[in-house]
Amino acid sequence: MSTRVSIVTGASRGIGFFIAKALAEDFGHHVIVTGRNVTRLEDLANQTQGTITVAPADITSEQDRQSIHSVVDTVCQHSDHHFFGIVHNAGLLIAKPFNELTEQDWNHQWQVNVLGPALLTKTLAGALTESKGDGKGKKHVVAISSMGGYQGSKKFPTLSAYSATKAAVASLAECWAEEMGPHGVHSNALCLGAVQTDMLGEAFPGLTVDMQPKQMGQWIANFYSEQYTLFNGKVLPVAGHDPG
Numbered sequence: 001m002s003t004r005v006s007i008v009t010g011a012s013r014g015i016g017f018f019i020a021k022a023l024a025e026d027f028g029h030h031v032i033v034t035g036r037n038v039t040r041l042e043d044l045a046n047q048t049q050g051t052i053t054v055a056p057a058d059i060t061s062e063q064d065r066q067s068i069h070s071v072v073d074t075v076c077q078h079s080d081h082h083f084f085g086i087v088h089n090a091g092l093l094i095a096k097p098f099n100e101l102t103e104q105d106w107n108h109q110w111q112v113n114v115l116g117p118a119l120l121t122k123t124l125a126g127a128l129t130e131s132k133g134d135g136k137g138k139k140h141v142v143a144i145s146s147m148g149g150y151q152g153s154k155k156f157p158t159l160s161a162y163s164a165t166k167a168a169v170a171s172l173a174e175c176w177a178e179e180m181g182p183h184g185v186h187s188n189a190l191c192l193g194a195v196q197t198d199m200l201g202e203a204f205p206g207l208t209v210d211m212q213p214k215q216m217g218q219w220i221a222n223f224y225s226e227q228y229t230l231f232n233g234k235v236l237p238v239a240g241h242d243p244g
């Protein structure tokens with residue numbers, strides 16, 4: 001029985017924390033967790049019944065993306081460990097009216113939400129396409145998008161730049177499916193509705209929603225780990241209602 005090796009970006013808090021925990025505890029993945037807050041990543045590893053390797057990284061740094069690749073190589077030196085995929089969960093939301101968004105606000109969100117996932121996938125594309133993945137040659141890359149980036153959804157004031165980046169990363173997942181699908185790599189985007197995390201609270205102080213990060217994290221872990229054979233190149237809304 002082989003072990004699937006997976007990367008979860010932005011696992012130090014919020015939804016990513018619970019995706020990583022569920023993948024390790026409920027689905028038996030060896031999970032490589034990334035983010036900038038090393039203390040929180042180590043707390044996650046210590047409180048998880050399962051195998052987690054901490055790979056500190058700022059997703060916007062080429063050097064850090066290369067160091068994630070090195071960790072994947074090291075973990076996959078175990079002959080029964082196969083690289084299975086990536087959950088691109090790390091994200092940045094800067095809530096401002098369109099007329100107040102600065103070039104820096106646009107650039108920063110583009111770097112974290114689009115270029116980070118794009119270039120990390122590029123860095124790992126060779127390792128992914130060559131991997132045995134689930135043992136049958138299948139792998140899975142999931143981009144965490146937002147209902148704000150889902151075509152035709154109701155849009156939120158103050159989220160124009162964020163929503164544009166989330167539409168872009170969803171489109172990337174469709175493109176990866178075309179280019180890497182023939183190598184067994186399925187790629188999908190999940191457009192989440194609102195979840196009660198620090199990101200939501202910082203953007204909309206006082207707003208409360210029913211969906212908790214643990215429930216959403218567990219749902220995403222199940223989709224990523226178990227539901228990949230039937231989905232490739234799909235952009236899926238994951239929300240109880242519109243806009244979420």
Ligand SMILES: NC(=O)c1ccc[n+]([C@@H]2O[C@H](COP(=O)([O-])OP(=O)(O)OC[C@H]3O[C@@H](n4cnc5c(N)ncnc54)[C@H](OP(=O)(O)O)[C@@H]3O)[C@@H](O)[C@H]2O)c1
Pocket residue numbers: 009010011012013014015016034035036037038057058059060088089090091092093112144145146147191192193194195196197198199200213
């Ligand atoms: N919460 C919602 O309502 C909602 C709705 C739709 C979509 N989403 C999406 O779901 C994902 C998770 O959201 P969340 O609500 O859990 O957000 P969160 O609580 O703010 O967590 C964001 C995570 O991203 C990481 N991150 C941010 N910038 C990074 C960088 N430069 N390099 C590496 N990691 C970075 C953070 O880790 P460090 O600080 O340790 O780097 C943190 O672990 C995001 O992609 C978000 O856009 C959320």
